[in-house]
Every structure is written in structure tokens, then in C-alpha cells.
Amino acid sequence: MRPVATLLRAATLIVFATTASAQERGSVTNLPLPRYVSLKAAEGNVRRGPSLTHRIDWVFKRRDMPLEITAEHGHWRRVRDRDGVGGWVHYSLLSGTRHVLIEQDMLPLYQRADSSTPIMARLELGVVARLGKCSATWCRVTSSGYKGWTPKDALWGVKPEEIRE
Incomplete structure (x- = not known):
């Protein structure tokens, strides 16, 4: 019976891991990750890391552009666009209004x-x-x-x- 119990435990762990990843929550907002938002501003600096001291890699220049939040750190959200391009954006530049x-x-x-x-x-x-x-x-x-x-x-x-x- 021991092998069956081991298999059941392994199956339970796999189900738990799948459920846990499906319900991942942001450490700051407790909202689901990943989730979609949109760019509130006409321009938004995309930084290499979650602070003003990090280099700006590029600038999103399309108001209402849909973005996917993949991580949170303080007032910063790691986002990516449809092409997978992204970085860290200050939360004040994002809107929950969906596009x-x-x-x-x-x-x-x-x-x-x-x-x-x-x-x-x-x-x-x-x-x-x-x-x-x-x-x-x-x-x-x-x-x-x-x-x-x-x-x-x-x-x-x-x-x-x-x-x-």
C-alpha cells in the first residue's frame, strides 16, 4: 500500500501546485496575477527595475493600450504588452479600465x-x-x-x- 499512498501524495501535490499557481496574488494589492490593465497616460516610462533610479528602457506612447501585470513591488508593476515587451511602470500610470x-x-x-x-x-x-x-x-x-x-x-x-x- 505504500506505493499507492506515495502516488496519491504526489498527485495531491501536483493538484495543489496547479491550483496555487492559478490563484497567484500580488503581494501589494492581493489581486490576481497575471491580470490585464490599460495605460492611463499618453506616455509611460518603462524601467528596467521597480524604482526611479532604474534606467528607462523605452516609453509606451499609446493611451488605453492594454497591458498585462505580471508582478508587483511597492508602487511599481511589471507589465508586458502584446508582443511580450515590458518592464516596470509606476502604478499611477495604469488604469483598471479594460481595453x-x-x-x-x-x-x-x-x-x-x-x-x-x-x-x-x-x-x-x-x-x-x-x-x-x-x-x-x-x-x-x-x-x-x-x-x-x-x-x-x-x-x-x-x-x-x-x-x-
Whole structure:
């Protein structure tokens, strides 16, 4: 019986490790990591480390750009963009208002979460849109006064399993 007990313990540890990583929380905010936010400012310095003494590696220059927070340290958040480029940004430059990046050229916005409904508009590749409700496979987005539903898998800045009311 000892080998079975050992296997059960090993399986329990694997399940625990998977659950623990799925529920990782920020040490400062206690919010889930990773999580999506957007750039509040028109420009945001991206630093090599979490302080003003660290070198600025580049500057994000797109208000509302969706970013993914991967770590927290004091007033600093380690973020990355859609291309995986990132660094440390001061939390005051970030907003909890969610935006997404359109990843398909001429992406149709449907009247409802159903591809057989009328198309309200089409969004170009790279457009930043405000994120609204999301079901398992569809999200409602707003951009330049146009509103509609689009398949979730054509967006960056929302998790595949994420449901938003």
C-alpha cells in the first residue's frame, strides 16, 4: 500500500501546485496575477527595475493600450504588452479600465453575440477598443463610437476563460 499512498501524495501535490499557481496574488494589492490593465497616460516610462533610479528602457506612447501585470513591488508593476515587451511602470500610470487590442484585420462587430446578426462595423488590426461584457466566446467592445460583439479569440487583453458581466 505504500506505493499507492506515495502516488496519491504526489498527485495531491501536483493538484495543489496547479491550483496555487492559478490563484497567484500580488503581494501589494492581493489581486490576481497575471491580470490585464490599460495605460492611463499618453506616455509611460518603462524601467528596467521597480524604482526611479532604474534606467528607462523605452516609453509606451499609446493611451488605453492594454497591458498585462505580471508582478508587483511597492508602487511599481511589471507589465508586458502584446508582443511580450515590458518592464516596470509606476502604478499611477495604469488604469483598471479594460481595453483590448484587435488582432484580426477588418474584424466584424456584430449586433449581438451571434455571427448571423448584422455587422455594425469592422475594426482594423491593431485598433485599441474598450472592453465590455464577455461570455465564454464573445466580447462586447467599443471603439470610435462603434459598439458590437466580436469573437473573444480575436482580442488581446482578455483571458480565454474570462467572463465579464
